[in-house]
Structures are given as C-alpha cells and as structure tokens.
Amino acid sequence: MILSKRILPIFLLRLLALGATVSATVLMVTSHDSALVFNIKFEAKYTNSPTFKYFILINAIASGYTLILLFLSCKSSFGHLILALDLIVTLLLESSISACIAIGQVGKKGNSHAGWLPICGQVPKFCDHVTGAMIAGFAAALAYFLILVYSLHNLISLFTLNT
C-alpha cells in the first residue's frame, strides 16, 4: 500500500489544519459578551479564564508553524525534525482542546456540588463563540494527528515494513 503521491495528502491536511487553527484563534479572540444582572455589568471575555488564554496561545503557535511548513513541504531534508515538531504541536493542540472542553462544560452546565452556576444563560453570544472555537480546535487536533501519522509514513514508509 504505497501512496504514490506522498506530498499531496499532507499538503491538503496542513491546509485544513491551518484553516482550523486560524479560525479557532480568531473565534476565541473575538468572543465577547456582556449582561446586566441586577444593575451589575457582567462581562465575559476570553481573558477571564487562563484556559482560554492557553488555547489561543497554542492555536496561534500551531497556525504559525503550519503556515511555515506549508511553504517548506517540498523539501524533505528536515524530515526527522519536522516529525518531532509535529509530535510536539499535536500534543499541545490536544491538551489545549481537552482543557477548553472541560472548562466549557462547567460554564454550560455548572457544577452543583461546588456551587458553581452555569453562565451560558447570561452570556449566550460568548458561549456560542467559544463553542465554535472549540469545534475548530478539535478539527485542528484531529487534522494534526493525521498529519503526524502521515509524516511518520513518509519518513519510514510504515506500510511496507519487512517485505
């Protein structure tokens, strides 16, 4: 099962990952909503939570890295370095989306045992933006995992070992 065109699938996947990471970053940065509860202005921004800041940081780094690699994908002299960097970026993307989903779940459903009320009812626009950013982040993590397996296959021709 040798893939005849080895560069094209990775290029398409990197394009998809670039789109996903950029849209995740943009959606999270532009998420902003405010509500008036008992004459107290209740503002929700991404800076309120360190998890969302971490998410934006990781996705910004990933989108910059993907952009650079899109132009470098013809040369294969740095194959091993690219594989190692791909592993690190996949790891970070996966951890950022996982943390965001955990915190987002608390925001949406609250936690009755800890006495935390859900906030999505008061700031629905913020919640929608964050949900969209998380979907994009999840797509980015998935795309990067596929890129990682493909890079490994390109380097070491996974499916034709020991023949």
Added chain:
Amino acid sequence: MALGGGETLEAGGDRAARVMSSSSSKVDLVMVLLRVLALLATVSAALIMGFNKQTRTIVVATIGTTTVQATLTAKFQHTPAFVFFVIANGIASLHNLLMLVVSFIGPPKLFERIAPSAIPVFDLMNVAIVSGGASAAAFMGQLGRDGNSHARWNKICDKIDSFCDRGGGAMIASFIGLVLIIIICSLSIIRLRRYNTI
C-alpha cells in the same frame, strides 16, 4: 539497510518476531525500563484519583443550642474532567501493560506482520490520550483552587483540602507519566529505522 552480517533472507514476520523479542540491544532494555516506569506512573495516577473522596461536616448556623450542620462531600465523579482523567490514565496503563507484554513475548501470531508498524501508531495515540487527560484535570484543578471571580465561581479547595492535595498528587504522577510516554514514543519511532528495508 543491512540489519547485521550473516542474516539470511527469511520471512518478514519471522524476522520481526525474532528482532522484537530479543532484548540484547541497549535500546530494547531502555524501552522496557521506561515502559515499566510509565505503567507505574499512569496506574498510580488513575488509582489515586479513582479513590479520591472526602467528606467534611461543617457547622453552618447555630439556632438556640442546636447546631445546624451541613455535610460536604467531594468525589471525583462530580467533575467530568476528573472522570476523563481516570479513564484516560486507565487506557494508558492498559496500553503500557500490553506493550510491555508484547516486548517480552513478541506479538501474537495473527498480528506479526503489522506489529512493527502498528506499535508506534499506538504509542502516538497513547501520547494524545494522556496529554488530554492530564491537561483537562490540571486546568479544572486550577479552577477549583483559585476560583473565577468573573464567573462568580468561588474557590473550593480551602474547604476540601485533602481532596485537592490528592488530586494534585495524581496530576503530578500523570505528568511524569506523560514525559515518559513521550520519550517512549520517540524511541519507538527511532527504533523503526532498523526495520526499513527500502
């Protein structure tokens, strides 16, 4: 890429089984040691968080001479992030155990052909799973410890301190396991180079 002098051309699966079950090379020994340590780390993380429970009775008010008490229970099942943490570390420890067994007795006859290429892919998936579980629990723990003033969420770690301490210990174990698993994955990929016959 020659694998060693004097080796005849045998069936690929046979050679794979022989190479994989021989522990004479240094890399194999290091891999086994790392897998044992990673197994210990993930199992301890899953167990510590799995048995994490604390009950505390606090006096809320005093009416006349009788005290009104409230019982505060903290279990790991209350938070989906910690449930995912336990499940992720459980899956990772199962994977580590399986890979340990495979590195001693070789892959089962059915999978001999695809084993050398499937193991690094499974190691990659292991990295992703453990990193997801560890970071979700870490951020949830940070939320519990510091609260979030913007969302009017109070911190809860001052009331259930030993729950938080044990949770923190489980997270540290999981992060140590994560570092070990990353090293294992890199070694596993490097080890692939000696199988490459193209």
